[in-house]
């Protein structure tokens with residue numbers, strides 16, 4: 344099988360041609376250090392400045408200086424949360440609110456802070472995978488200093504009511520950070536309209552290069568520096584900039600925003616076609632809200648089969664997908680996201696996530712529709728668990 | 736994490752897969768909560784395992800180790816089957832990724848469980864012959 348269907352765009356995406364073209368000069372002729380005053384340095388500086396403007400424009404930010412480049416989503420999350428925690432200490436606050444289904448870049452950072460005396464409340468995300476604003480408000484305490492709630496979940500693609508949550512946080516004087524790694528470039532994100540204080544994003548999720556991301560930090564918030572050294576990124580993150588990466592990220596974001604409306608209309612139709620078709624399989628279910636969901640996200644469970652086995656079969660049939668089964672998470676438990684929406688372990692083991700992008704075609708979806716049901720049948724035929732399920 | 740060609744072969748073309756109608760012994764190990772269940776069926780004549788089959792719910796390694804274990808005991812005496820170690824199953828598959836070693840342990844236990852069941856059906860206490868079949872080591876869930 345030579346034709347591959349890449350259906351794991353939530354993990355990472357292919358670098359776009361335009362992003363590559365934007366990067367090439369920075370890997371060849373434009374090599375100066377952006378901190379140098381001579382012509383070569385100025386050429387590099389210009390690229391970074393332009394990229395920052397592009398980010399600001401695409402994300403509804405008036406002041407480009409509120410955007411800082413760094414190495415990606417994990418770094419942005421760590422920076423925002425640990426930095427805000429340090430600010431909290433000065434104010435005598437120690438309570439942080441988040442959700443049960445955040446990315447590990449957030450959850451593990453919070454666990455680290457708990458070891459250092461902070462208290463964390465993780466909000467329930469309910470069966471539909473969406474935080475309830477009233478529960479967020481009820482969780483806010485006198486000593487709450489930070490809330491960090493993801494924009495769109497990376498596994499089940501559910502979109503959170505960020506604008507409403509941010510306004511509640513503001514009302515109570517709580518800093519609000521959102522991990523928008525799965526949202527930026529995928530759905531419209533207007534930062535000033537949302538009213539968030541900090542936002543993390545990562546270029547490789549929208550056809551930009553890996554190892555490049557950015558954080559939005561609202562003016563007036565002064566986090567402690569992340570990397571001490573030179574004056575790059577206004578002192579927040581010392582180190583000679585990754586010019587090619589930044590140029591590629593900006594071009595990829597610009598392109599994503601240009602094609603977004605048309606692409607999403609198409610992806611939503613393909614997504615719904617796939618979900619409707621796979622739901623015809625007995626004892627299947629869709630994970631997460633069907634409406635408030637990323638346009639390219641399908642996450643389903645099929646009882647009686649194990650996720651990794653499905654992925655291997657799909658790979659043999661030319662499809663790259665992912666799963667929240669324990670075997671693929673590298674841990675002993677199935678995905679914390681699927682457990683957070685209330686799935687029992689045995690069902691969570693049988694999940695498959697298919698995520699699409701601008702590159703996805705109708706033929707790709709049809710191919711999945713033709714190969715996945717027989718894979719599930721074959722695995723169920725050899726599954727003692729399935730035997731128990733059907734025999735009651 | 737990548738599987739060896741042998742693992743992929745046994746996963747894609749499992750040997751001796753399916754239920755056995757007239758099995759003399761049936762063993763089942765693992766549990767659905769941990770993500771793998773192996774069920775082994777054996778047919779025994781004159782202390783020789785003349786036929787064996789399996790059904791497995793689990794990952795690629797679980798299916799491949801089940802398949803390989805059936806191959807390694809088929810046509811052998813019960814005594815030999817009881818000597819089958821998870822290591823032998825792994826070696827026959829050209830190795831497993833470290834996180835998948837427990838699958839080979841399950842495969843070894845599934846064979847032992849099927850032999851135990853065979854003895855019980857014969858009215859023989861399997862304890863002294865087969866020994867205890869320990870709980871699988873890997874899956875320890877809090878709730």
Ligand SMILES: Cc1ncc(COP(=O)(O)O)c(C=O)c1O
Pocket residue numbers: 353354414415416417418420446448493495496497522524525545546554556
């Ligand atoms: C929601 C979310 N946050 C954070 C990250 C980490 O981003 P990065 O890989 O750029 O560090 C990811 C990507 O894996 C993600 O999906």
